[in-house]
Amino acid sequence: MPPEMHHAALQDGFRAALWADAPPDGLTAPNPAEIAQRFKVYRNNVFHSLTRALAARFPVVERLVGGEFFTALARAYLAADPPQGPVLLHWGESFAPFLEGFAPVAQLPFLPDVARLEYLRGRASHAADAAPVAPAALGVDDLEALHLALHPSVHLFASPHPAVQIWQGQQPGAPKMALKAGPDHALIARRPDFALVVEPLDPASFAVLTALKGGAPLGAAARHGDLTAALTLLLTHGLIADARKGTPA
Amino acid sequence: MPHLPQRAGLGFKPEHFHDLMARRGQVGFLEVHAENYMGDGGAPHAMLTALRADHALSIHGVGLSIGGAQGLNRDHLDRLRKLIDRYQPESFSEHLAWSSHGAEWLNDLLPLPYTDETLATVCAHIDEVQTHLGRRMLLENPATYVTFQASSWSETDFLTEITRRTGCGLLLDVNNVFVSATNHRFDARAYLADFPLGAVGEIHLAGHETEELPSGPLLIDSHGAPVADPVWALYAEVLDRTGPLPTLIEWDNDVPALDVLLAEVARASDLLGHATKGQADAA
Numbered sequence: 001m002p003p004e005m006h007h008a009a010l011q012d013g014f015r016a017a018l019w020a021d022a023p024p025d026g027l028t029a030p031n032p033a034e035i036a037q038r039f040k041v042y043r044n045n046v047f048h049s050l051t052r053a054l055a056a057r058f059p060v061v062e063r064l065v066g067g068e069f070f071t072a073l074a075r076a077y078l079a080a081d082p083p084q085g086p087v088l089l090h091w092g093e094s095f096a097p098f099l100e101g102f103a104p105v106a107q108l109p110f111l112p113d114v115a116r117l118e119y120l121r122g123r124a125s126h127a128a129d130a131a132p133v134a135p136a137a138l139g140v141d142d143l144e145a146l147h148l149a150l151h152p153s154v155h156l157f158a159s160p161h162p163a164v165q166i167w168q169g170q171q172p173g174a175p176k177m178a179l180k181a182g183p184d185h186a187l188i189a190r191r192p193d194f195a196l197v198v199e200p201l202d203p204a205s206f207a208v209l210t211a212l213k214g215g216a217p218l219g220a221a222a223r224h225g226d227l228t229a230a231l232t233l234l235l236t237h238g239l240i241a242d243a244r245k246g247t248p249a
Numbered sequence: 250m251p252h253l254p255q256r257a258g259l260g261f262k263p264e265h266f267h268d269l270m271a272r273r274g275q276v277g278f279l280e281v282h283a284e285n286y287m288g289d290g291g292a293p294h295a296m297l298t299a300l301r302a303d304h305a306l307s308i309h310g311v312g313l314s315i316g317g318a319q320g321l322n323r324d325h326l327d328r329l330r331k332l333i334d335r336y337q338p339e340s341f342s343e344h345l346a347w348s349s350h351g352a353e354w355l356n357d358l359l360p361l362p363y364t365d366e367t368l369a370t371v372c373a374h375i376d377e378v379q380t381h382l383g384r385r386m387l388l389e390n391p392a393t394y395v396t397f398q399a400s401s402w403s404e405t406d407f408l409t410e411i412t413r414r415t416g417c418g419l420l421l422d423v424n425n426v427f428v429s430a431t432n433h434r435f436d437a438r439a440y441l442a443d444f445p446l447g448a449v450g451e452i453h454l455a456g457h458e459t460e461e462l463p464s465g466p467l468l469i470d471s472h473g474a475p476v477a478d479p480v481w482a483l484y485a486e487v488l489d490r491t492g493p494l495p496t497l498i499e500w501d502n503d504v505p506a507l508d509v510l511l512a513e514v515a516r517a518s519d520l521l522g523h524a525t526k527g528q529a530d531a532a
Contacts, residue, residue, distance in 0.1 A: 006318070028398050085349075085354055088284070126288025
């Protein structure tokens with residue numbers, strides 16, 4: 001490459017070479033025969049650091065497929081859909097959809113939903129803060145007309161597969177349990193002490209909580225199932241940020 | 250604008266939160282990577298808020314891609330502004346490197362040639378950062394594994410000219426100097442003799458790994474090991490010339506127990522103490 005080569009073109013070549021076998025043009029080293037080995041440090045840094053960042057967000061997916069396979073999987077995902085900005089806290093929204101179309105994991109039909117659960121768990125950990133209301137806030141007349149604002153970290157997760165059970169089975173110290181057939185449902189959220197909650201739900205509780213999260217008054221939510229159980233769960237984990245009558249904020 | 254204290258500080262890792270709270274004030278300052286604190290809420294902000302109450306703070310960005318040919322990411326500048334408004338750090342620093350290609354984030358500090366063109370680009374980007382953030386920034390010298398045929402400036406002249414044109418300060422990473430000098434077979438002391446030490450607002454010290462090439466060692470800036478002895482020696486020589494400067498122990502991978510890091514902090518503190526005494530004796 002000639003010295004007058006412009007910076008943008010040089011960076012295009014550098015970026016392309018991260019994905020190629022040969023280093024880009026325009027590099028030098030004390031021993032030019034070693035340029036490829038030197039350039040490899042950058043290639044390793046890029047792929048290794050992004051693979052580890054992905055694994056940190058999807059540790060159960062990594063455990064389920066194994067470290068070596070995960071590295072290859074990460075490379076395919078990076079090729080298809082690299083991160084689009086320097087804040088990696090929320091990276092990976094497209095990982096589950098990618099897995100759905102990735103033929104080598106087609107024999108693990110639950111895997112995309114496990115990834116989706118892990119993604120939502122990550123979202124919960126960085127969601128906005130909101131102080132929980134005291135249980136007394138629910139001690140009002142006309143309880144049926146009350147609307148709740150759930151904590152911003154609350155996600156309601158549903159899968160036709162036993163994805164929640166599979167995720168639980170991969171947690172440290174989890175007992176060996178026989179899997180029941182799906183569907184699985186769970187509440188995913190962050191408690192005021194920052195602990196992350198993945199609480200399995202029965203379908204009726206999932207429906208009640210989904211209605212509450214959607215702003216339905218308690219009376220309407222109760223038509224889906226056991227409202228008391230749902231409220232107890234929310235209060236236990238400090239997940240009600242506001243409770244008021246009238247239209248939800 | 251307040252300054253970092255002329256003491257030894259530590260890169261904050263969440264696993265050390267409780268130990269650091271129990272030893273409030275023992276480290277001179279804390280440094281965090283800006284991009285790890287760009288979520289809306291949760292534990293990172295709670296920990297940083299608690300620690301900030303008792304520690305001077307350096308916010309160290311890895312996301313701006315100042316050495317990129319393309320324009321800066323304005324959304325990212327806005328996020329930085331918000332973070333800096335919230336925590337009011339004593340220092341903000343970034344790197345002489347690029348990490349973005351189009352919208353794609355490459356997650357590594359990639360090298361650039363030192364030319365009139367890149368000088369103009371980098372200076373325009375630093376002007377934009379300093380204007381957007383309303384403050385002076387520090388720019389860190391890189392650790393590199395290759396150099397460019399196109400380079401027409403030495404790295405030290407390039408950095409000197411950047412400080413002259415933009416008024417920014419420098420973050421002198423002594424390990425990076427040693428890594429680059431070893432990798433490119435030049436003399437680290439000659440580099441430091443040419444380095445504009447008057448612009449240095451902070452020093453970084455970190456560990457590296459060694460690979461072997463046929464022609465000799467290739468050092469990797471791994472941030473996963475103790476600071477090497479030759480780096481300590483160079484650091485002491487810099488302090489002889491500058492007097493004490495805020496000095497950070499960086500350890501980002503295979504992070505050990507806090508005590509291991511505090512031993513490194515204590516070693517830097519010793520050298521800072523000698524530098525302070527040397528200055529007093531000379532006065």
